[in-house]
Amino acid sequence: MRKEIITYLSLPPTGTQPAPKLISFLEEGENIIEGALLTQEQYWYPIIQGVPSFLRGSLKPDYTWFQEKHGLPPIHDEVEPENAGEQRLTNETFSDKWRRFRNYGLEPSHQEFLGDWYCKKLGLSTVDELKAFYQQREYILEVGPGSGFNTKLMAENTTGQVFAVDISDGAFASFENTKHLPNCYVVQADLMEMPFADDFFDFIIADGVLHHTPDTKKALLAIYQKLKPGGQMFFYVYKKMGAARQFCDRYIRDSFKQLDPESAYQACEGLTELGRELSRLNAQITLEKPIPILGIPAGTHNVQRLMYYNFVKCFWNEAFDYETNNMVNFDWYHPHNAWQHTEDEVKGWLEELGVREYSFNPANPNGISVLLTKPS
Ligand SMILES: C[S@@+](CC[C@H](N)C(=O)[O-])C[C@H]1O[C@@H](n2cnc3c(N)ncnc32)[C@H](O)[C@@H]1O
Numbered sequence: 001m002r003k004e005i006i007t008y009l010s011l012p013p014t015g016t017q018p019a020p021k022l023i024s025f026l027e028e029g030e031n032i033i034e035g036a037l038l039t040q041e042q043y044w045y046p047i048i049q050g051v052p053s054f055l056r057g058s059l060k061p062d063y064t065w066f067q068e069k070h071g072l073p074p075i076h077d078e079v080e081p082e083n084a085g086e087q088r089l090t091n092e093t094f095s096d097k098w099r100r101f102r103n104y105g106l107e108p109s110h111q112e113f114l115g116d117w118y119c120k121k122l123g124l125s126t127v128d129e130l131k132a133f134y135q136q137r138e139y140i141l142e143v144g145p146g147s148g149f150n151t152k153l154m155a156e157n158t159t160g161q162v163f164a165v166d167i168s169d170g171a172f173a174s175f176e177n178t179k180h181l182p183n184c185y186v187v188q189a190d191l192m193e194m195p196f197a198d199d200f201f202d203f204i205i206a207d208g209v210l211h212h213t214p215d216t217k218k219a220l221l222a223i224y225q226k227l228k229p230g231g232q233m234f235f236y237v238y239k240k241m242g243a244a245r246q247f248c249d250r251y252i253r254d255s256f257k258q259l260d261p262e263s264a265y266q267a268c269e270g271l272t273e274l275g276r277e278l279s280r281l282n283a284q285i286t287l288e289k290p291i292p293i294l295g296i297p298a299g300t301h302n303v304q305r306l307m308y309y310n311f312v313k314c315f316w317n318e319a320f321d322y323e324t325n326n327m328v329n330f331d332w333y334h335p336h337n338a339w340q341h342t343e344d345e346v347k348g349w350l351e352e353l354g355v356r357e358y359s360f361n362p363a364n365p366n367g368i369s370v371l372l373t374k375p376s
Contacts, residue, residue, distance in 0.1 A: 001032045001047050001175075005185045008163070010197040011039060011054070020045070025070060031179055042073045050175045054189035055167065058084045059091070081190060083214035087167070089257075089336035090212050094168035096261040098146055101327055102173040105149025113319045114149065120363040121207070122234060122371055131157040134203070141165065141201040143191050143223055144209030148174030154205075155184040163196070165189050192222045202231040208367075211237045211339040217349050224353055230376040236369045240340040241309070242295030248312045249333075256333040268329040275316030275325065278304035309365050343368055 006019050018040070026034040028050075035047040046053055046066050053060070057080035067074065081087070098104075105114050115127040124130050134140065134153075138160040145151040145164040151174055155162040164174050164186045171188035178184040189195055191206070191213065204227050206219075213219040216237055227233050240246070256264045283303045290298040296310050308314055315328040332338065343360060346368050350358055358372035 001035070001050055001052050001187075002030055002182070002185060003032065005052070005187075006037075008161070008185070008200075009037075009195045011037075011045075011195050023070075029179075030182065036070065036072060038072075043075060044072050049172050050179060050186075051171045052187050053171075054187060054193065054195050056190075056193065057081050059088055059167070059190060081192065086214045086336060087190065091168045093257075093261065093331075093335045094146070094166075094170055094212075096169075097327060097331060098168060098170040098173045101324065102147055102176065104147040104324065104327075106147065106152070106177060109319050110149070110324075113317060117363065118150065121236060121361055121369040123359055123361040134158045136160075137203045139163070139201045139203075139228075141194075141196070141204045141223075141226060143194075143204065143206040144170070144212075145174045145186070146170045148177040148186065150205070150207065151184065151186070152178050152181065155181045158183070160202075161185070163187070163201075165191060165194050167191070191219055194222070194226060196226055198225045199228045201226055202228050204231070204233040206233075206235045208236050208238075210235055211341070212335050212337050214337060216339050216341060220349055221353070224374070227374045229374050232371065232373050234369070234371050236363070236367050237346065238338065238340040239366055239368050240342050241366065244294050244311050245309070246340075252312070253333050253338065257336050259334070261330075261334065264334045265326060265330050268326050268333060271312065271314045271329045271333075272316065272322065272326040274312075275304060275308065275314035275329070276322075278307055278314065279316040279318070341368060346370060 003022060006022050009019065011020060020037040020039045022035065022037060024032045024035040031050050032047055033050045037045045037052060046063055057078050059081060119125060119127065119130050122133060124133060134157045137158050140154050140158060140160055140162045142151045142164045145166055148164060151162055151164040155178060162184045166174060166188060167190050171186055175186040178186060187195060204223055206223055210216045210219040220235065224233065256267055259267060281303060284300050285303060286300045287298050290296060294310055313329055313332045316325050350372060354375060355372045356375065358370055361369040361371060363369040
């Protein structure tokens with residue numbers, strides 16, 4: 001954690017001023033690796049493995065060892081965030097995932113795929129356009145960065161300051177992957193209680209994050225509050241799919257989410273193999289008639305894609321190794337919360353927020369990619 005972050009923080013629940021007192025126990029280069037942020041009310045937030053943590057109530061790990069180790073005051077009357085139990089289950093999935101896949105998106109074989117993926121999502125044509133998109137932003141926030149591959153790309157391509165907020169151990173992976181960048185700050189927090197002032201950021205991105213909270217719409221409202229008037233925001237949420245896919249998803253998720261992560265990875269292996277074998281067939285079929293009841297259009301379909309989009313998640317991408325492909329299937333079927341939405345539903349949310357300028361970018365049929373501008 002870089003010391004300068006203190007000037008940008010507005011702490012929950014009250015946004016107390018003056019800024020908390022920064023106590024440093026261990027430093028490495030420009031970063032505080034272990035320390036604490038102590039408020040005037042004697043409430044403290046730990047800095048562990050380079051990351052300040054703002055989790056509260058039962059979302060917060062037991063830090064008694066940290067308190068005793070550093071002689072910090074005891075904390076009473078901890079506030080319990082709404083639906084913390086649900087969110088905690090989702091965190092367990094992602095903390096486990098990011099401990100196993102700390103370098104997801106950073107390996108050279110991932111870069112091309114992910115570069116194209118972001119271009120499509122943001123409605124841009126080339127990676128150079130993508131880099132130019134970030135260049136002039138002053139304050140950028142990534143919500144749910146996971147391994148931090150995109151936070152890193154943004155920080156490397158802007159003259160501004162880049163912040164990343166993840167509720168899970170993804171925060172530690174993101175810090176490790178960006179700690180060398182002088183304009184990058186990672187914190188661990190629930191997006192419903194981010195330690196930043198409202199109307200602060202001029203670009204916010206939440207890619208595949210909001211639908212993993214207890215309530216996607218409330219999550220959108222919470223991050224939108226942090227966007228400056230005239231600022232832009234991108235979010236990607238899962239789209240409600242056809243009946244057969246919905247049925248399979250519900251059935252599989254209800255079973256897999258009860259498994260511990262290791263067993264769930266193993267349980268996903270058959271799906272991953274199915275994806276790989278169908279993908280390697282490279283076969284196509286042409287349907288002259290659509291199947292409206294299942295949401296399948298007429299036309300020529302790659303067989304693996306047809307299966308994947310309409311029946312069961314069986315992801316496979318040759319750019320990834322077997323474990324990473326299997327993780328993508330795990331990422332779909334293990335999180336406790338993974339809501340799906342319709343475009344009309346999302347349009348309704350935007351209307352409620354008073355957003356008039358927005359685009360739905362056609363990045364993939366499983367999701368809704370939205371780029372919006374907050375009215376000035
Ligand atoms: C599917 S991953 C997406 C990661 C990354 N954006 C990507 O595209 O690879 C979802 C991420 O959102 C984070 N997340 C879920 N709920 C959150 C919340 N309430 N506050 C902050 N982060 C959250 C998870 O910890 C996880 O890292």
